[in-house]
Structure formats: structure tokens, C-alpha cells
Amino acid sequence: xxxxxxxxxxxxxxxxxxxxxxxxxxxxxxxxxxxxxxxxxxxxxxxxxxxxxxxxxxxxxxxxxxxxxxxxxxxxxxxxxxxxxxxxxxxxxxxxxxxxxxxxxxxxxxxxxxxxxxxxxxxxxxxxxxxxxxxxxxxxxxxxxxxxxxxxxxxxxxxxxxxxxxxxxxxxxxxxxxxxxxxxxxxxxxxxxxxxxxxxxxxxxxxxxxxxxxxxxxxxxxxxxxx
Numbered sequence: 001x002x003x004x005x006x007x008x009x010x011x012x013x014x015x016x017x018x019x020x021x022x023x024x025x026x027x028x029x030x031x032x033x034x035x036x037x038x039x040x041x042x043x044x045x046x047x048x049x050x051x052x053x054x055x056x057x058x059x060x061x062x063x064x065x066x067x068x069x070x071x072x073x074x075x076x077x078x079x080x081x082x083x084x085x086x087x088x089x090x091x092x093x094x095x096x097x098x099x100x101x102x103x104x105x106x107x108x109x110x111x112x113x114x115x116x117x118x119x120x121x122x123x124x125x126x127x128x129x130x131x132x133x134x135x136x137x138x139x140x141x142x143x144x145x146x147x148x149x150x151x152x153x154x155x156x157x158x159x160x161x162x163x164x165x166x167x168x169x170x171x172x173x174x175x176x177x178x179x180x181x182x183x184x185x186x187x188x189x190x191x192x193x194x195x196x197x198x199x200x201x202x203x204x205x206x207x208x209x210x211x212x213x214x215x216x217x218x219x220x221x222x223x224x225x226x227x
Contacts, residue, residue, distance in 0.1 A: 002020060005017035008087025022118050023044075025122065030126070047121075048170075049081060049083070052110075052114050052117055053079060053110055057114070058076045058079075058113065061073075061077075077110050078098040080094040080096075083173070091111070
């Protein structure tokens with residue numbers, strides 16, 4: 001039933017397949033929705049912010065302690081933090097960190113180990129919840145400082161013109177590195193009624209102009225060192 005989750009969903013690079021499978025299992029064995037939602041949210045945040053594969057997973061593979069007939073690799077593999085639940089981002093960041101190609105046996109082994117890591121974490125959370133020992137603080141979804149800044153304007157709401165067209169808990173910077181929507185074609189306005197992109201263009205122009213004036217002044221003074 002859950003095999004479609006491979007490669008982030010039919011190889012599409014969406015949510016990591018390990019989260020898809022574990023999330024489904026958590027829901028099936030939990031009595032109430034509030035429980036599986038709480039556990040699932042903690043699990044997703046853990047995946048997003050943890051160095052994977054874990055040291056335990058690396059050790060198990062190196063010692064051939066996983067109950068599988070064949071390994072893609074038994075090396076101790078590099079770890080990386082994905083800052084995302086997406087297969088596409090998670091794999092890409094790991095490849096950048098490790099230097100291994102996405103089609104390498106090491107990358108395949110990395111994802112296999114992560115599947116074990118996610119299942120183990122899901123079981124740990126389920127057991128904590130059954131004992132009534134799931135930390136209350138852990139179940140509160142916190143946002144990264146950068147994302148919290150974005151969400152002051154962009155959140156689930158009813159006013160599109162004010163930027164209320166986003167939802168969820170993902171780290172914004174996992175995809176929106178340069179925030180280009182704020183520089184081109186945006187309809188959002190400042191508190192003074194001026195389009196944000198107008199201010200962005202003005203400030204960019206001012207910065208470039210300031211640099212130019214600075215360089216001209218240095219040249220006029222005979223300062224020719226590299227800047």
C-alpha cells in the first residue's frame with residue numbers, strides 16, 4: 001500500500017518515503033487523531049532538523065547488524081541536516097555534503113539507513129505517547145527564526161493581498177533562498193502603500209550607487225588597491 005512513497009512519491013522527490021510509510025503506520029496504530037497528529041508533527045520536525053543517517057544507523061550498517069541480506073555499502077557515511085522533509089532537498093543536501101552522486105550505491109544506502117532511523121524514531125514516539133511520557137514541549141511545532149519572520153505576513157488566512165497564501169510548518173529557506181517573489185512582480189505593499197518591489201529596486205539602486213561613489217572617490221585619491 002505504501003510502496004508508492006519511494007523516491008518521494010513515485011520518484012517525484014516529494015515527502016521522503018520513510019516519512020510516508022512511518023506516518024501511515026503511526027496513524028493506523030493510534031487510537032485518536034490528536035495522538036497521531038502530535039506524533040507525526042514531532043517526527044517530521046525531527047527529520048527536518050537531525051543529522052542523518054544517525055550514528056547508530058551507521059554503526060549497525062558497518063557491523064552488518066541490520067536484518068537485510070545485502071547492503072549497498074557498509075561504509076560509515078557522512079551525515080547532513082536536510083532542513084526539509086522533501087526527498088529532493090534531503091538527497092541534494094546530502095550529496096553536496098558527502099560528495100557522492102545521487103545515483104551512487106552510497107546514496108541508496110544512505111536512504112535505506114534513514115528509513116531505519118525514521119521507523120525507530122516513530123516507534124520511540126509511539127511508546128512515549130502510550131506511557132503518557134511524550135514531552136509537551138516537543139509536541140509544540142516551533143518555527144526557525146527565519147521562517148517565523150516570513151510567517152508574520154505569510155500564513156493561512158483569508159486576505160490574499162496581505163500575503164495570506166501559505167500554510168504548514170516547513171522551513172521557508174529550504175526552498176526560498178533568495179526570496180525573489182519580493183523583488184519581482186509582487187502585489188504586496190509596505191505600510192505606506194508602496195509596492196514592496198519598488199522599495200527593493202530603490203534600495204538595490206541606492207546600494208549600487210553608493211558603491212560606485214565610494215570607488216570613484218578612492219580612485220580620485222589615488223587608492224588603486226583591489227576592493
